Amino acid sequence: MCSVVNQPANATGRAPRGGNGRAGREPYDLDAVLDIAVRAFNEFGYEATSMGVLAERLGTSKSAIYYHVTGKEDLLRRALERALGGLEGILAEPGAVDGSPAERLRFVLRGAVRVLADDLPYVTLLLRLRGNTELEREALARRRAFDRAVAELVDEARVEGTLRADIDARTAVRLLFGMINSIVEWYRPGGALTPDQLADDVITVAFEGLRVHSAGDAAAASSLATRVSTS
Amino acid sequence: MCSVVNQPANATGRAPRGGNGRAGREPYDLDAVLDIAVRAFNEFGYEATSMGVLAERLGTSKSAIYYHVTGKEDLLRRALERALGGLEGILAEPGAVDGSPAERLRFVLRGAVRVLADDLPYVTLLLRLRGNTELEREALARRRAFDRAVAELVDEARVEGTLRADIDARTAVRLLFGMINSIVEWYRPGGALTPDQLADDVITVAFEGLRVHSAGDAAAASSLATRVSTS
Numbered sequence: 001m002c003s004v005v006n007q008p009a010n011a012t013g014r015a016p017r018g019g020n021g022r023a024g025r026e027p028y029d030l031d032a033v034l035d036i037a038v039r040a041f042n043e044f045g046y047e048a049t050s051m052g053v054l055a056e057r058l059g060t061s062k063s064a065i066y067y068h069v070t071g072k073e074d075l076l077r078r079a080l081e082r083a084l085g086g087l088e089g090i091l092a093e094p095g096a097v098d099g100s101p102a103e104r105l106r107f108v109l110r111g112a113v114r115v116l117a118d119d120l121p122y123v124t125l126l127l128r129l130r131g132n133t134e135l136e137r138e139a140l141a142r143r144r145a146f147d148r149a150v151a152e153l154v155d156e157a158r159v160e161g162t163l164r165a166d167i168d169a170r171t172a173v174r175l176l177f178g179m180i181n182s183i184v185e186w187y188r189p190g191g192a193l194t195p196d197q198l199a200d201d202v203i204t205v206a207f208e209g210l211r212v213h214s215a216g217d218a219a220a221a222s223s224l225a226t227r228v229s230t231s
Numbered sequence: 232m233c234s235v236v237n238q239p240a241n242a243t244g245r246a247p248r249g250g251n252g253r254a255g256r257e258p259y260d261l262d263a264v265l266d267i268a269v270r271a272f273n274e275f276g277y278e279a280t281s282m283g284v285l286a287e288r289l290g291t292s293k294s295a296i297y298y299h300v301t302g303k304e305d306l307l308r309r310a311l312e313r314a315l316g317g318l319e320g321i322l323a324e325p326g327a328v329d330g331s332p333a334e335r336l337r338f339v340l341r342g343a344v345r346v347l348a349d350d351l352p353y354v355t356l357l358l359r360l361r362g363n364t365e366l367e368r369e370a371l372a373r374r375r376a377f378d379r380a381v382a383e384l385v386d387e388a389r390v391e392g393t394l395r396a397d398i399d400a401r402t403a404v405r406l407l408f409g410m411i412n413s414i415v416e417w418y419r420p421g422g423a424l425t426p427d428q429l430a431d432d433v434i435t436v437a438f439e440g441l442r443v444h445s446a447g448d449a450a451a452a453s454s455l456a457t458r459v460s461t462s
Contacts, residue, residue: 102442154441163441167432171424174417175410175436182409193402201398205406209440210385210394211333 028058030068034082037075038121042128046076073135080129080139083122086115087146101156102163102207108150109180109206110199116183117195124184147177176206259289261299265313268306269352273359277307304366311360311370314353317346318377332387333394333438339381340411340437341430347414348426355415378408407437 036057040049051072055062069075090096090111096104116123126143129136151173157163163172180202187198267288271280282303286293300306321327321342327335347354357374360367382404388394394403411433418429 162443164435164439164443167435167441168424171429171432172436172441174413175433176441178413178416179406179410182405182413185409186405193399198402201402202406204395204398205403205440206436207440207442208395208444209436209438210398210403210407211438212393212395213439213444 028060033058033065033068034075034078035121038079038125041076041079042121042124073133077135079122079125080135083115083119083126084139084142084146086119087112088142090115091146091149100162101153101160105150105153105157106203106207108153109176110203112180113183113199113202114195116180117187117189117198120184120187120189127181127184147173150176179206259291264289264296264299265306265309266352269310269356272307272310273352273355304364308366310353310356311366314346314350314357315370315373315377317350318343319373321346322377322380331393332384332391336381336384336388337434337438339384340407341434343411344414344430344433345426347411348418348420348429351415351418351420358412358415378404381407410437
């Protein structure tokens with residue numbers, strides 16, 4: 001599956017990934033085909049994107065794309081697999097399995113932000129699915145399973161006493177994902193805000209909130225201490 | 232503008248608002264026409280929704296709709312005005328003008344959640360605009376102006392020292408709106424979660440975070456007090 005299709009000089013200008021290095025040819029491998037397909041799906045919509053449009057964007061023929069994939073749905077399947085596989089992979093890492101529920105929750109949310117930042121167009125595609133086909137419904141079911149795993153961590157952390165219980169767990173999870181999923185709408189990889197800093201910011205807002213109540217803020221802390229000592 | 236169009240027995244089943252009460256007739260007023268138009272725009276997309284489809288949904292004729300509005304763009308203009316007017320109205324209220332920046336910010340965010348919950352389909356329409364026409368671009372400019380007003384409150388609260396300064400203000404505003412705007416994707420008015428409770432939850436997560444560190448949590452508070460006293 002690593003054979004290449006040709007990219008003429010007047011194509012997208014995007015550096016292709018991999019290839020066989022044949023002299024005078026700018027090759028595209030499957031990953032590059034997938035990248036361009038995902039961008040087109042996000043721009044025009046999956047239904048409205050034809051294999052002809054993809055071939056045009058790649059500066060190649062439809063048959064060259066069919067060398068890599070069996071068709072448009074195969075491209076969608078592989079793209080969704082990349083987004084979902086990335087998210088599901090987080091849950092299998094030691095940080096998501098070992099430690100207190102709150103620690104595991106932080107690890108998983110941080111991982112989700114990383115997957116979003118690293119594979120932004122792929123996760124965008126996943127988040128915009130409507131469930132029009134069996135493939136889309138299967139992907140949505142896997143996305144819901146990931147959300148449920150996070151919801152269970154929230155539940156466990158509430159039982160443990162580290163997460164506040166005065167907000168309904170489902171509402172908390174939805175607000176968390178609202179914040180995290182919004183990243184695909186405004187984050188631009190390669191800018192001043194690195195994926196790590198972005199993940200830190202999300203974790204800080206989600207767990208600590210924007211109000212100053214850190215140990216470094218003496219006024220807020222003494223006000224808190226006063227309330228505790230008089231309660 | 233309060234004249235009515237007729238709704239036959241086989242129409243949507245939705246209770247019409249207002250009307251002139253002529254016996255044997257189920258009337259639609261402008262608000263009801265707008266409601267149905269907005270729902271259709273959200274379901275099929277604005278471009279794909281014809282006046283014919285709207286007439287069919289209303290169980291009336293296109294000319295009956297033209298009695299209320301000059302055309303499809305007029306419906307869109309009025310729908311967007313309702314969403315934007317609601318948001319802009321918050322900024323003019325005393326709670327958005329008087330008090331500390333943090334208090335005003337809470338008031339505005341709470342108001343935004345209320346507008347979203349009360350006029351969910353209208354705000355959904357606004358949030359999904361792509362800026363394809365002059366009308367859409369004007370609406371997006373007004374939405375950005377609202378976002379900027381919130382960003383200025385965040386800035387002022389940071390200067391005041393009540394909001395944490397270790398997160399970039401633009402990132403903070405985007406995460407806040409990510410959380411708030413996500414409400415249109417999952418909130419169902421009329422359920423157990425009231426708009427007021429929803430607003431409380433959003434304000435709590437945004438300002439306090441999900442981690443337990445309230446005055447009621449003695450362990451967290453004493454740990455904080457210890458850190459403050461030894462720093």
